[in-house]
Amino acid sequence: xxxxxxxxxxxxxxxxxxxxxxxxxxxxxxxxxxxxxxxxxxxxxxxxxxxxxxxxxxxxxxxxxxxxxxxxxxxxxxxxxxxxxxxxxxxxxxxxxxxxxxxxxxxxxxxxxxxxxxxxxxxxxxxxxxxxxxxxxxxxxxxxxxxxxxxxxxxxxxxxxxxxxxxxxxxxxxxxxxxxxxxxxxxx
Ligand SMILES: Cc1cc2nc3c(=O)[nH]c(=O)nc-3n(C[C@H](O)[C@H](O)[C@H](O)COP(=O)(O)O)c2cc1C
Numbered sequence: 001x002x003x004x005x006x007x008x009x010x011x012x013x014x015x016x017x018x019x020x021x022x023x024x025x026x027x028x029x030x031x032x033x034x035x036x037x038x039x040x041x042x043x044x045x046x047x048x049x050x051x052x053x054x055x056x057x058x059x060x061x062x063x064x065x066x067x068x069x070x071x072x073x074x075x076x077x078x079x080x081x082x083x084x085x086x087x088x089x090x091x092x093x094x095x096x097x098x099x100x101x102x103x104x105x106x107x108x109x110x111x112x113x114x115x116x117x118x119x120x121x122x123x124x125x126x127x128x129x130x131x132x133x134x135x136x137x138x139x140x141x142x143x144x145x146x147x148x149x150x151x152x153x154x155x156x157x158x159x160x161x162x163x164x165x166x167x168x169x170x171x172x173x174x175x176x177x178x179x180x181x182x183x184x185x186x187x188x
Contacts, residue, residue: 004181006030007039007072009065011079011090011125018115018151022170023078025160029171031178036076040064042093053099062096069097069104074181075138078113081125091132098136105136109185111177113146113170115155121147141180144173 008023027036044061046052058066069075079090086094097104112129114122126145133140146169148154154163161167 004034004073004178004185005071006034006036006074006076006177006181007068008036008076008078009039009042009090009093011077011087013041013043013089016157017080018117018148018155019078019080019113021155021157021160022113022115022148022151023076025155025167026076026078026170026174028160029167029174031175034174034178036174039068039075042089042096045089045093045096048092048095048099050099053096058096058100062093062100065093066097066100066104069108070102072108073185074109074111074177075105076111076113076177077129078115079122079125079129081114081116081120081122084124085128086125086132094132094136103136105133105138107186108138109141109177109181110138111141111173111180113148113173115148115151117150117152119149121149121151123147139180139184141173141177144169144176146170146173 010020010023012019112126116122
Protein backbone atom coordinates (compact mmCIF):
# COMPACT_ATOMS: atom_id res chain seq x y z
CA UNK A 1 0.00 0.00 0.00
CA UNK A 2 1.24 3.51 -0.79
CA UNK A 3 2.56 5.65 2.05
CA UNK A 4 0.04 8.11 3.53
CA UNK A 5 1.52 11.59 3.33
CA UNK A 6 0.33 13.90 6.11
CA UNK A 7 1.49 17.45 6.82
CA UNK A 8 1.27 19.35 10.09
CA UNK A 9 0.51 23.07 10.23
CA UNK A 10 1.48 24.73 13.51
CA UNK A 11 -0.63 27.77 14.43
CA UNK A 12 2.11 29.33 16.55
CA UNK A 13 5.18 31.12 15.24
CA UNK A 14 6.74 31.43 18.69
CA UNK A 15 10.22 30.04 19.32
CA UNK A 16 9.69 27.37 21.95
CA UNK A 17 6.01 27.01 21.08
CA UNK A 18 4.31 24.17 22.97
CA UNK A 19 2.20 23.45 19.93
CA UNK A 20 5.29 23.12 17.77
CA UNK A 21 6.78 20.68 20.30
CA UNK A 22 3.58 18.67 19.95
CA UNK A 23 3.67 18.88 16.13
CA UNK A 24 7.29 17.75 16.07
CA UNK A 25 6.49 14.73 18.23
CA UNK A 26 3.96 13.42 15.71
CA UNK A 27 6.23 11.65 13.17
CA UNK A 28 7.54 9.27 15.84
CA UNK A 29 4.00 8.39 16.94
CA UNK A 30 2.54 7.87 13.47
CA UNK A 31 1.26 4.41 12.60
CA UNK A 32 3.10 2.27 10.06
CA UNK A 33 2.60 3.64 6.56
CA UNK A 34 1.91 7.24 7.63
CA UNK A 35 4.60 9.86 7.12
CA UNK A 36 4.13 13.24 8.84
CA UNK A 37 6.17 16.28 7.81
CA UNK A 38 5.91 19.97 8.68
CA UNK A 39 4.08 22.16 6.19
CA UNK A 40 5.86 25.19 4.67
CA UNK A 41 5.64 28.13 7.07
CA UNK A 42 3.06 30.90 6.84
CA UNK A 43 5.37 33.28 8.76
CA UNK A 44 6.00 35.46 5.71
CA UNK A 45 2.41 35.71 4.44
CA UNK A 46 1.30 39.34 4.09
CA UNK A 47 -2.02 40.22 5.70
CA UNK A 48 -4.71 39.14 3.26
CA UNK A 49 -5.91 41.90 1.00
CA UNK A 50 -7.88 41.14 -2.15
CA UNK A 51 -6.22 44.10 -3.91
CA UNK A 52 -2.81 42.53 -3.31
CA UNK A 53 -4.06 39.25 -4.70
CA UNK A 54 -5.59 40.90 -7.76
CA UNK A 55 -2.62 43.15 -8.48
CA UNK A 56 0.28 40.82 -7.73
CA UNK A 57 -1.17 37.32 -7.55
CA UNK A 58 -0.47 34.85 -4.79
CA UNK A 59 2.81 35.33 -2.88
CA UNK A 60 5.25 32.41 -3.23
CA UNK A 61 4.89 31.25 0.42
CA UNK A 62 1.10 31.03 -0.07
CA UNK A 63 1.51 28.88 -3.17
CA UNK A 64 4.03 26.70 -1.32
CA UNK A 65 1.59 25.99 1.50
CA UNK A 66 -1.33 25.49 -0.90
CA UNK A 67 0.71 23.03 -2.99
CA UNK A 68 1.71 21.10 0.13
CA UNK A 69 -1.91 20.88 1.30
CA UNK A 70 -3.05 19.76 -2.14
CA UNK A 71 -0.33 17.08 -2.35
CA UNK A 72 -1.03 15.72 1.15
CA UNK A 73 -3.40 12.88 1.92
CA UNK A 74 -4.22 14.60 5.20
CA UNK A 75 -3.46 17.69 7.26
CA UNK A 76 -3.07 18.03 11.04
CA UNK A 77 -3.47 21.55 12.41
CA UNK A 78 -1.76 21.92 15.79
CA UNK A 79 -2.58 25.29 17.24
CA UNK A 80 -2.83 27.44 20.33
CA UNK A 81 -6.02 29.26 21.26
CA UNK A 82 -5.80 33.04 21.17
CA UNK A 83 -8.63 34.94 22.84
CA UNK A 84 -10.93 31.93 22.56
CA UNK A 85 -10.28 31.60 18.82
CA UNK A 86 -7.60 31.06 16.18
CA UNK A 87 -4.32 32.94 16.16
CA UNK A 88 -4.57 35.66 13.51
CA UNK A 89 -1.60 34.26 11.59
CA UNK A 90 -3.29 30.90 11.15
CA UNK A 91 -6.59 32.46 10.10
CA UNK A 92 -4.71 34.68 7.64
CA UNK A 93 -2.97 31.59 6.22
CA UNK A 94 -6.29 29.79 5.77
CA UNK A 95 -7.81 32.91 4.20
CA UNK A 96 -5.01 33.15 1.60
CA UNK A 97 -5.05 29.44 0.76
CA UNK A 98 -8.85 29.47 0.50
CA UNK A 99 -8.73 31.93 -2.42
CA UNK A 100 -6.65 29.64 -4.63
CA UNK A 101 -8.38 27.99 -7.56
CA UNK A 102 -9.26 24.35 -6.96
CA UNK A 103 -9.24 25.20 -3.29
CA UNK A 104 -6.70 22.85 -1.66
CA UNK A 105 -8.69 22.02 1.49
CA UNK A 106 -11.74 20.84 -0.47
CA UNK A 107 -12.53 17.29 0.70
CA UNK A 108 -9.17 17.11 2.48
CA UNK A 109 -9.05 15.04 5.66
CA UNK A 110 -8.03 17.41 8.47
CA UNK A 111 -7.35 16.55 12.12
CA UNK A 112 -7.01 19.10 14.92
CA UNK A 113 -4.83 19.28 18.02
CA UNK A 114 -4.23 22.06 20.50
CA UNK A 115 -2.06 22.62 23.55
CA UNK A 116 -2.36 25.33 26.19
CA UNK A 117 -0.87 25.95 29.61
CA UNK A 118 -4.39 26.49 30.95
CA UNK A 119 -6.98 23.91 31.99
CA UNK A 120 -9.08 23.84 28.79
CA UNK A 121 -6.30 22.92 26.35
CA UNK A 122 -7.68 24.89 23.41
CA UNK A 123 -11.19 23.44 23.08
CA UNK A 124 -12.61 26.75 21.93
CA UNK A 125 -10.11 27.30 19.13
CA UNK A 126 -10.89 23.87 17.75
CA UNK A 127 -14.58 24.64 17.43
CA UNK A 128 -13.83 27.92 15.65
CA UNK A 129 -11.45 26.07 13.35
CA UNK A 130 -14.10 23.48 12.59
CA UNK A 131 -16.45 26.29 11.57
CA UNK A 132 -13.93 27.73 9.12
CA UNK A 133 -13.16 24.27 7.76
CA UNK A 134 -16.86 23.78 6.98
CA UNK A 135 -16.67 26.72 4.57
CA UNK A 136 -13.47 25.26 3.07
CA UNK A 137 -15.35 21.99 2.49
CA UNK A 138 -12.65 20.04 4.35
CA UNK A 139 -13.41 16.65 5.85
CA UNK A 140 -12.66 17.39 9.46
CA UNK A 141 -11.91 14.35 11.59
CA UNK A 142 -14.02 14.15 14.74
CA UNK A 143 -12.81 11.84 17.52
CA UNK A 144 -10.71 11.30 19.51
CA UNK A 145 -10.09 15.00 20.08
CA UNK A 146 -6.72 16.16 21.36
CA UNK A 147 -6.67 18.99 23.90
CA UNK A 148 -3.36 19.08 25.77
CA UNK A 149 -4.28 21.06 28.89
CA UNK A 150 -1.64 22.12 31.45
CA UNK A 151 0.82 21.55 28.62
CA UNK A 152 3.84 23.08 30.35
CA UNK A 153 4.12 19.93 32.44
CA UNK A 154 3.62 17.55 29.49
CA UNK A 155 5.65 19.02 26.63
CA UNK A 156 9.35 19.71 26.68
CA UNK A 157 11.58 21.22 23.99
CA UNK A 158 14.27 18.55 24.37
CA UNK A 159 12.17 15.53 25.30
CA UNK A 160 8.96 16.10 23.32
CA UNK A 161 5.82 14.66 24.96
CA UNK A 162 6.87 13.73 28.49
CA UNK A 163 3.43 12.62 29.69
CA UNK A 164 2.60 9.02 28.85
CA UNK A 165 -1.18 9.48 28.81
CA UNK A 166 -0.79 12.36 26.33
CA UNK A 167 1.51 10.27 24.14
CA UNK A 168 -1.05 7.46 24.16
CA UNK A 169 -4.05 9.53 23.22
CA UNK A 170 -2.12 11.37 20.49
CA UNK A 171 -1.06 7.97 19.13
CA UNK A 172 -4.66 6.77 19.17
CA UNK A 173 -5.80 9.86 17.27
CA UNK A 174 -3.15 9.27 14.59
CA UNK A 175 -4.26 5.65 14.20
CA UNK A 176 -7.89 6.69 13.88
CA UNK A 177 -6.95 9.49 11.46
CA UNK A 178 -5.07 6.97 9.28
CA UNK A 179 -8.23 4.85 9.11
CA UNK A 180 -10.33 7.98 8.37
CA UNK A 181 -8.00 8.91 5.48
CA UNK A 182 -8.15 5.34 4.15
CA UNK A 183 -11.97 5.47 4.25
CA UNK A 184 -12.58 9.00 3.00
CA UNK A 185 -9.40 10.39 1.49
CA UNK A 186 -8.52 10.40 -2.15
CA UNK A 187 -5.13 10.18 -3.82
CA UNK A 188 -4.14 13.25 -5.78
C1 LIG B 1 -2.84 36.83 22.29
C2 LIG B 1 -2.96 35.64 23.18
C3 LIG B 1 -4.21 35.17 23.53
C4 LIG B 1 -4.34 34.04 24.32
N1 LIG B 1 -5.58 33.54 24.56
C5 LIG B 1 -5.72 32.32 25.14
C6 LIG B 1 -6.99 31.70 25.21
O1 LIG B 1 -8.00 32.21 24.77
N2 LIG B 1 -7.06 30.45 25.77
C7 LIG B 1 -5.95 29.81 26.25
O2 LIG B 1 -6.06 28.67 26.72
N3 LIG B 1 -4.73 30.39 26.20
C8 LIG B 1 -4.59 31.62 25.65
N4 LIG B 1 -3.35 32.21 25.57
C9 LIG B 1 -2.20 31.54 26.17
C10 LIG B 1 -1.61 30.53 25.19
O3 LIG B 1 -2.31 29.30 25.32
C11 LIG B 1 -0.13 30.31 25.52
O4 LIG B 1 0.58 31.50 25.34
C12 LIG B 1 0.47 29.20 24.68
O5 LIG B 1 1.75 28.87 25.16
C13 LIG B 1 0.57 29.61 23.22
O6 LIG B 1 0.90 28.50 22.42
P1 LIG B 1 2.40 28.20 21.96
O7 LIG B 1 3.16 27.83 23.19
O8 LIG B 1 2.26 27.05 21.00
O9 LIG B 1 2.96 29.44 21.31
C14 LIG B 1 -3.19 33.36 24.80
C15 LIG B 1 -1.93 33.86 24.46
C16 LIG B 1 -1.81 34.96 23.66
C17 LIG B 1 -0.43 35.45 23.27
